[in-house]
Amino acid sequence: MHVILIFPKFYHPFNKLHKHVHLPLPLLQVSASLLNNGFRVSIIDERVESNYLQKLESLIDSQLIWIGISAHLGSQLKNGIRISRWIKARYPKIPVVWGGIFASLFPEMLLKGSIADVIVRKEGEATALGLTMALESQSDLADVTGISFRSGLKVFNNKERAFIDINQVPPLPYDLLDVKKYFCGNISSDKELCMITSRGCPHKCSFCYSQYYFNNIYRSMSADNVIAGINRLKYFGADAVRIMDDNFFLDKQRVDDICSKIEEKNIKIKISTTVMLKDIDAMSPGYLRKLREAGFVSLIMGIESLSCTQAKRYFPYKHIDKGKLLSVNEELIKAEIIPKYLFLSGMPGGNEQDIREDIDIIRSLNSANKGKNYFGFNILIPVPGTDMYTECKNHGFRAPQNLKEWGNYFSIYNNARSLSWLRYRTAVGLELFRTYCERYLNPGNKHLSAANRALRKILGTLVDLILNTAELAPSNSCGD
Numbered sequence: 001m002h003v004i005l006i007f008p009k010f011y012h013p014f015n016k017l018h019k020h021v022h023l024p025l026p027l028l029q030v031s032a033s034l035l036n037n038g039f040r041v042s043i044i045d046e047r048v049e050s051n052y053l054q055k056l057e058s059l060i061d062s063q064l065i066w067i068g069i070s071a072h073l074g075s076q077l078k079n080g081i082r083i084s085r086w087i088k089a090r091y092p093k094i095p096v097v098w099g100g101i102f103a104s105l106f107p108e109m110l111l112k113g114s115i116a117d118v119i120v121r122k123e124g125e126a127t128a129l130g131l132t133m134a135l136e137s138q139s140d141l142a143d144v145t146g147i148s149f150r151s152g153l154k155v156f157n158n159k160e161r162a163f164i165d166i167n168q169v170p171p172l173p174y175d176l177l178d179v180k181k182y183f184c185g186n187i188s189s190d191k192e193l194c195m196i197t198s199r200g201c202p203h204k205c206s207f208c209y210s211q212y213y214f215n216n217i218y219r220s221m222s223a224d225n226v227i228a229g230i231n232r233l234k235y236f237g238a239d240a241v242r243i244m245d246d247n248f249f250l251d252k253q254r255v256d257d258i259c260s261k262i263e264e265k266n267i268k269i270k271i272s273t274t275v276m277l278k279d280i281d282a283m284s285p286g287y288l289r290k291l292r293e294a295g296f297v298s299l300i301m302g303i304e305s306l307s308c309t310q311a312k313r314y315f316p317y318k319h320i321d322k323g324k325l326l327s328v329n330e331e332l333i334k335a336e337i338i339p340k341y342l343f344l345s346g347m348p349g350g351n352e353q354d355i356r357e358d359i360d361i362i363r364s365l366n367s368a369n370k371g372k373n374y375f376g377f378n379i380l381i382p383v384p385g386t387d388m389y390t391e392c393k394n395h396g397f398r399a400p401q402n403l404k405e406w407g408n409y410f411s412i413y414n415n416a417r418s419l420s421w422l423r424y425r426t427a428v429g430l431e432l433f434r435t436y437c438e439r440y441l442n443p444g445n446k447h448l449s450a451a452n453r454a455l456r457k458i459l460g461t462l463v464d465l466i467l468n469t470a471e472l473a474p475s476n477s478c479g480d
């Protein structure tokens, strides 16, 4: 029996700049579990396949049990809805199944809108398998844990499924894809592929989905399984891996074991992954060197903001002062590990001096590192399921009301001008600075034409004029 899984395309303004088409991990995870149980799986990825509808038609056969769609809020959701409608108009009898964070939050919206027949809520591996077996044997969907489904006009929400043991997921079936289309470029490699080695995080940053999705429970793959995963990506041509965990360094013993095994087996790989700045601060220079020797070439840190008031309110576990940030930066540079700092601006209750100080620290770090670091300057996107989302609504944020508005969320709302608590002038300044960071404060974009250098200067000056960031004498101390 056969299942088709679809990954709709989405618009991401800086994707072209950074050549990022990540592997469709959700579909690979679900496929692994279905294949392991004897089902046939095909994957269609609209981001890399121009004739995807032709391919879909050619794949539909008498053995097909269901078609699955995975989508984030925003343009991917919009494209997923378009594809669902296309399927439903031509093949009304084939069940269309949705999964992912958005679908798990709003199953009724998709089911009542006749976009989906079944929603696989939260983790997909075991639930998709349970659903496939039920559909194959035509048994009652009411017995499948973890799904919501529509029967006539009624929606049923079955009880939630317990989390799986992620160490039991079989090796991911990359051979279902043309893997070279997913090689991402970064400063150290043009052949980077991504993987996930843990799920969840015990912290409670107010803007993060992890609390809602994983109930603050952290689970990780064993060091042996991580090594097997890395070797598998190497087999498919990668010389670098990006580990996209929520918080890779939570289990220090596991990190030690991974490093030792890389050394023992003499595995040549470049790794970039996520870490909390506080965790690096606790590492000795010797430990950082050990990480570098094991292949950790770049570490990605969510700094968010140095503002004390914002930190206490929204991300207390992460907060770090400017002095610590500068000294950690120095240690990373000494250890030859490239830092990537992610900032988040536009949260309600902030003030403009905070914004100026964050921009100032970005510029200081960039010049201290002679441009050899990455910056992501994000402007808040209130995402449903988080405390921040409620906070934003309390501050007058108008949340999308229906599927159409959720489909436009990224393009319409992902800009500072929709955050009603920001002055118009500030919002425009933030958007310009975000563009400045993406285009000019990332080492991948170093070789600039004369026109681009002029544009950089103009953009920088505009940011200074609008946000008043030209001359700053910031103080940054929480006083506690």
Ligand code: B12
Pocket: 005, 010, 011, 012, 022, 024, 025, 026, 027, 029, 030, 067, 068, 069, 070, 071, 072, 073, 074, 075, 076, 097, 098, 099, 100, 101, 102, 120, 122, 123, 124, 125, 128, 196, 207, 208, 209, 210, 244, 245, 246, 378, 381, 383, 384, 385, 410
């Ligand atoms: C890679 C990634 C990206 C990539 C690629 C996105 C993509 N669509 O693949 C890029 C960089 C482009 C990106 C962009 C954005 N992202 Co993003 N991204 C991630 C990241 C790091 C990994 C996603 C992943 O592959 N996870 C691993 C897979 C296995 O997990 P999963 O997707 O949940 O899938 C499982 C289940 O949900 C389910 N499932 C999922 N789909 C389906 C489908 C079917 C049919 C079935 C049966 C099951 C199923 O089964 C899977 C296995 O258990 C996550 C954080 C994280 N650690 O997950 C954030 C995350 C998903 N992103 C997020 C956000 C907010 C965004 C942006 C809006 C941010 C921005 N500033 O632009 C944009 C939106 C872009 C867009 N329009 O789609 C949020 C989503 C929050 C929310 N409540 O929805 C997350 C959770 C980050 C966070 N900590 O807040 N992102």
Ligand code: SF4
Pocket: 200, 201, 202, 203, 204, 205, 208, 209, 210, 211, 246, 247, 276, 302
């Ligand atoms: S530390 Fe990272 S993963 Fe954990 S709650 Fe905060 S943002 Fe989410």
